[in-house]
Amino acid sequence: MLKALYTIFAVGVVSLYSVAALLGWEISGGSRHQLPPDARQNGYRSFHFWHYGLHGGK
Amino acid sequence: MSVLVANCPSCGAPIEFKSGQSIVVICQYCHSAVARTDRELKDLGKVAELVETGSPLDVGLRGTWKDVPFELTGRAQLGHEMGGQWDEWYATFSNGWLGWLAEAQGRFYITFQYPIPEGTYVPTFEQLQLGQEVYGLPWPTKLMVAETGRATALGAKGEIPYLLTPGETYDYADLSGANGAFGTIDYNETPPLIFLGQQVTLADLGITTTRAPEKEERRVEAAQLGCPNCGGPLELRAPDKTERVTCPNCNSLLDVNQGKLQFLKALEKPWFQPVIPLGTTGEVPEGKMTVIGAMARSVTIEGTQYFWSEYLLYQPQIGFRWLVNSDDHWNYVRAIPPGDVYEATKTAVYNDKSYRIFQDAQARVEVVVGEFYWKVETGEQVRGVDYVKPPYMLSKEVSTTYVNDPNAKKKKRTTGEINWSLGTYIPVQEIEKRFSVTGLPRPSGIAPNQPYKHWWIYKYWLAFIVLLGLAGVLAFVFAGSTSQAYSQTVNFPALPNEDGTQVFFSEPFELKGRRNIRIVGQSPVQNTWVYLEGDLINDETGVVQSFPIDISYYQGVEDGESWSEGGQEDSAYTSSLPGGRYVLRLEGQWERWQQPAVVSVQVEQNVTRGFNFLVAIILLSIGPVLMIIYHIGFERRRWSESMFGGGDDSDDDDD
Numbered sequence: 001m002l003k004a005l006y007t008i009f010a011v012g013v014v015s016l017y018s019v020a021a022l023l024g025w026e027i028s029g030g031s032r033h034q035l036p037p038d039a040r041q042n043g044y045r046s047f048h049f050w051h052y053g054l055h056g057g058k
Numbered sequence: 059m060s061v062l063v064a065n066c067p068s069c070g071a072p073i074e075f076k077s078g079q080s081i082v083v084i085c086q087y088c089h090s091a092v093a094r095t096d097r098e099l100k101d102l103g104k105v106a107e108l109v110e111t112g113s114p115l116d117v118g119l120r121g122t123w124k125d126v127p128f129e130l131t132g133r134a135q136l137g138h139e140m141g142g143q144w145d146e147w148y149a150t151f152s153n154g155w156l157g158w159l160a161e162a163q164g165r166f167y168i169t170f171q172y173p174i175p176e177g178t179y180v181p182t183f184e185q186l187q188l189g190q191e192v193y194g195l196p197w198p199t200k201l202m203v204a205e206t207g208r209a210t211a212l213g214a215k216g217e218i219p220y221l222l223t224p225g226e227t228y229d230y231a232d233l234s235g236a237n238g239a240f241g242t243i244d245y246n247e248t249p250p251l252i253f254l255g256q257q258v259t260l261a262d263l264g265i266t267t268t269r270a271p272e273k274e275e276r277r278v279e280a281a282q283l284g285c286p287n288c289g290g291p292l293e294l295r296a297p298d299k300t301e302r303v304t305c306p307n308c309n310s311l312l313d314v315n316q317g318k319l320q321f322l323k324a325l326e327k328p329w330f331q332p333v334i335p336l337g338t339t340g341e342v343p344e345g346k347m348t349v350i351g352a353m354a355r356s357v358t359i360e361g362t363q364y365f366w367s368e369y370l371l372y373q374p375q376i377g378f379r380w381l382v383n384s385d386d387h388w389n390y391v392r393a394i395p396p397g398d399v400y401e402a403t404k405t406a407v408y409n410d411k412s413y414r415i416f417q418d419a420q421a422r423v424e425v426v427v428g429e430f431y432w433k434v435e436t437g438e439q440v441r442g443v444d445y446v447k448p449p450y451m452l453s454k455e456v457s458t459t460y461v462n463d464p465n466a467k468k469k470k471r472t473t474g475e476i477n478w479s480l481g482t483y484i485p486v487q488e489i490e491k492r493f494s495v496t497g498l499p500r501p502s503g504i505a506p507n508q509p510y511k512h513w514w515i516y517k518y519w520l521a522f523i524v525l526l527g528l529a530g531v532l533a534f535v536f537a538g539s540t541s542q543a544y545s546q547t548v549n550f551p552a553l554p555n556e557d558g559t560q561v562f563f564s565e566p567f568e569l570k571g572r573r574n575i576r577i578v579g580q581s582p583v584q585n586t587w588v589y590l591e592g593d594l595i596n597d598e599t600g601v602v603q604s605f606p607i608d609i610s611y612y613q614g615v616e617d618g619e620s621w622s623e624g625g626q627e628d629s630a631y632t633s634s635l636p637g638g639r640y641v642l643r644l645e646g647q648w649e650r651w652q653q654p655a656v657v658s659v660q661v662e663q664n665v666t667r668g669f670n671f672l673v674a675i676i677l678l679s680i681g682p683v684l685m686i687i688y689h690i691g692f693e694r695r696r697w698s699e700s701m702f703g704g705g706d707d708s709d710d711d712d713d
Contacts, residue, residue: 002512002515003514003518006515006518006681007518009677009681010518010522010678011522013522013526013674013677013678014522014525014526014529014674014678016674017526017529017530017670017671017674018529018532018533020670021529021530021533021537021670022533022572023572023633023634024571024572024573024574024575024633024634024663024664025574025633025634025670026574026575026631026632026633026667026669026670027669027670027673028605028630028631028632028633029605029606029630030603030604030605030606030630030632031603031604032601032602032603032604033601033602033604034600034601034602035595035600035601035602036600037600044595045563045643050561050643050645
């Protein structure tokens with residue numbers, strides 16, 4: 001039972017590592033977002049957008 | 059071809075000396091032992107009828123040893139002073155050799171007489187100690203004393219190469235050495251005679267099918283007898299081997315002599331009941347065997363009495379084996395030659411494996427039930443020493459008996475033997491399955507030789523780490539080299555105020571899909587910091603990947619020693635982004651806001667990074683590390699039961 005569990009888990013870990021290496025996945029703290037369509041149309045370079053739009057004010 | 063044909067001086071029947079080396083021939087009509095001298099034939103007296111031992115050998119049987127043919131020309135049956143008997147067969151070889159083939163408990167030993175080398179001192183019988191090495195014997199391996207005792211000539215058949223006098227007794231010592239070496243010192247003469255050889259199988263002697271079918275039938279057949287005390291029915295499952303049996307009806311202890319029962323003493327109703335009933339047949343590693351006897355034994359350690367039980371198994375073709383049940387753990391046990399074990403202070407070596415001492419105590423027989431091949435008594439004591447190497451246990455039992463001998467110079471002498479056995483741990487479930495019994499109690503503690511069940515985790519661990527390493531190497535080989543997607547030195551003007559920021563947008567650049575990304579920021583800061591909030595923005599899809607770059611570098615001299623902290627470079631990693639054109643946005647803040655800041659930034663792809671690999675190793679190691687902790691606890695519990703406990707926790711199993 002334990003053997004099967006560990007084997008499944010370990011195969012999963014090695015597989016995940018291999019897929020990550022193949023697809024360029026990294027464990028990192030950065031976040032990923034999607035620009036709203038209107039921001040792309042109106043220009044996302046404005047100070048106002050980055051401070052009150054995408055990052056929610058900072 | 060006969061050497062001498064004559065008439066028996068006792069009954070006149072014809073007798074024949076076939077071998078020139080024969081001294082005595084047993085008259086097959088009147089059982090007189092007839093010795094030939096230079097001038098006449100001499101009647102030495104009548105020998106007893108041979109006890110049927112179920113031996114596969116017989117006088118007249120032929121075989122070969124070391125490519126030399128031989129014939130068994132005689133047989134003597136010798137009585138052991140502690141009960142029971144053994145056979146010695148005399149092998150006359152075609153090249154003039156004379157061999158002694160001893161047979162006891164289904165084992166065979168072939169020996170030849172050797173002259174004592176000049177200058178060799180053979181200890182006297184009184185000087186011999188069990189376990190001592192006998193030096194100077196012409197044999198390639200060391201030989202140690204495994205048994206000492208007194209033999210009595212009981213019966214004989216055929217031709218005997220020495221002056222066998224019926225009823226005569228003599229002292230002997232059996233020797234044992236590595237690789238089945240065996241020897242006997244015969245103190246019947248002065249100086250003693252030395253016989254050396256080795257344990258053999260019938261196949262080694264070129265003897266294959268020797269037993270007549272009717273003899274075989276008789277050997278395996280159980281005997282139905284009546285108890286001489288209560289008259290109740292009693293079955294002997296090993297009639298040709300049993301020396302003692304208990305009556306299942308009245309609990310009498312009975313002596314078995316040539317199939318006849320003799321009442322010895324009444325035993326109390328046993329508190330011990332075998333959990334595997336007598337007569338049960340089970341499949342053990344060497345074949346099918348039947349439980350013919352059981353006994354409870356005990357040791358007393360620091361005032362506490364500990365009990366266990368032993369089940370005697372028998373099968374004519376295999377011999378005797380034991381099942382030992384201690385604290386609901388089970389072991390299958392077989393005897394091994396004493397000379398094959400090398401014993402040091404706290405270890406014993408057998409078959410190149412080292413065993414650690416676990417217990418050394420005086421074991422006592424408490425209860426006996428069923429049949430036994432020796433004259434067992436309740437209260438019988440031996441010194442038992444156990445050595446372990448899971449799943450095996452080497453056990454030494456030393457029995458020493460003081461015998462009163464009013465006729466000897468030394469009125470009291472000791473006799474005894476050393477027996478070694480090898481036990482193999484068998485899980486209780488397997489015992490239930492093999493012996494078709496149910497409901498055996500489950501063990502709660504750890505047995506001295508209980509194997510640790512989870513050794514596999516270390517092999518699996520190593521295997522998956524290797525697999526992970528291979529995956530890492532392949533990923534490195536196939537990923538190709540690191541490529542630079544963008545590089546720029548950015549000059550940020552001074553901030554408008556302390557909380558203000560400056561923003562930089564790059565020209566669009568190409569990022570490839572399925573490749574990780576590293577953004578490296580460098581700034582020539584000295585005892586200050588620059589912080590960049592970065593974003594990679596896909597112009598076409600609107601995907602934004604944010605990342606932080608935190609550059610801080612401090613240095614100084616304190617108490618005459620220089621120090622530094624941080625660096626003038628920081629990097630951030632992100633997972634791959636869909637391939638396409640991206641803009642890099644950097645929003646900067648820095649401590650010295652009144653001054654402009656210079657930051658060099660590079661965006662790279664296909665960067666080798668060990669972080670994922672490290673995380674994978676940690677994940678793979680969580681289970682094994684927990685198992686190591688459990689394993690250490692397991693070994694501590696095992697050795698807490700030992701009188702030699704503690705110390706090394708890393709006892710390895712032969713799993």
